[in-house]
Amino acid sequence: MPPSVVAWAPGHISGYFRRVIGETFRDTGSTGAGIVTSEGVIATVAESVETEIFVLSDGVENTGSPPIEYALDRLDLTASITTESKLPIGSGFGLSAASLLATLTGLNELFTLSMSSHEIAILAHEIEVQYSHGLGDVAAEVGGGLVCRTGPGIDVEVNRMAGLDDTIWCLCAGPIPTDGILRSAGMMDQIASAYPGRCPVDLPDFLSLSRRFAEASGLITPTVREILQACDDATVLASMTMLGEGVFAIGDDAEAVLSRFGKVYPTGIAEAGPAVLEVRE
């Protein structure tokens, strides 16, 4: 077996956001708030004469990942890469950013690239913005907690609320292609007008601000509406995952209410960002 490294990065449930377009990708991104999730992406990277990428997400295996392929090209590397996540792709869990952060963290260790965690984050953010796969997920996922980003990019101060032991219950009705929304000027205008303009004071406040944003953004689909209504009827705090056709909720009855609509994915709130888990010589 060739040498390999296993690395991890957290996911991110964005609750509300506003795009900010800067002069370069470094000051382009979003302001907003979200939950960095303990359910994220595990990347196993190994030396290989040819690049191969396997993506295992929510039990479904695919091959290939353009953003990861681009990252390898930028680093002039070939490698065998496998990413694994219990959460489904494209459903608002920030897995594109997490897969980049986990993969780059693993490659950095495997090939002794001597990249700092900040340099890894800069490259991941650039790729996210370039592919329109995300705006603020990398900035959120470099650390843990309930995060509030008051500026775009990863060189700005991020407010993090740590030590939260709540379980976040998530339900996914289907993917929403992030790039399609981010590339729509009309949607971006409506999203900007829905933006709350402040950071949450605690987790319940975050859910409440996110729900008001979702209602005003025009993004709620009929399926999400039905699920949110059931949560309202049961006095369960819930909102829509950005950007995915999904719902996230907290509280004692959240799992029971969401389970009526399909598979429920529980996650904790991460305490930290990307890390190397194992080095296999």
Ligand SMILES: Nc1ncnc2c1ncn2[C@@H]1O[C@H](COP(=O)(O)OP(=O)(O)OP(=O)(O)O)[C@@H](O)[C@H]1O
């Ligand atoms: N776990 C993963 N492993 C490898 N590549 C991934 C992974 N998740 C996403 N990608 C790549 O990123 C692309 C865009 O993913 P997308 O942004 O839609 O998912 P997401 O980040 O989970 O959703 P969101 O950005 O709404 O939170 C995918 O088409 C895929 O090429």
Ligand SMILES: CC(C)(CO)[C@@H](O)C(=O)[O-]
């Ligand atoms: C745009 C976005 C909602 C996609 O996940 C996220 O990157 C964010 O909050 O900026």
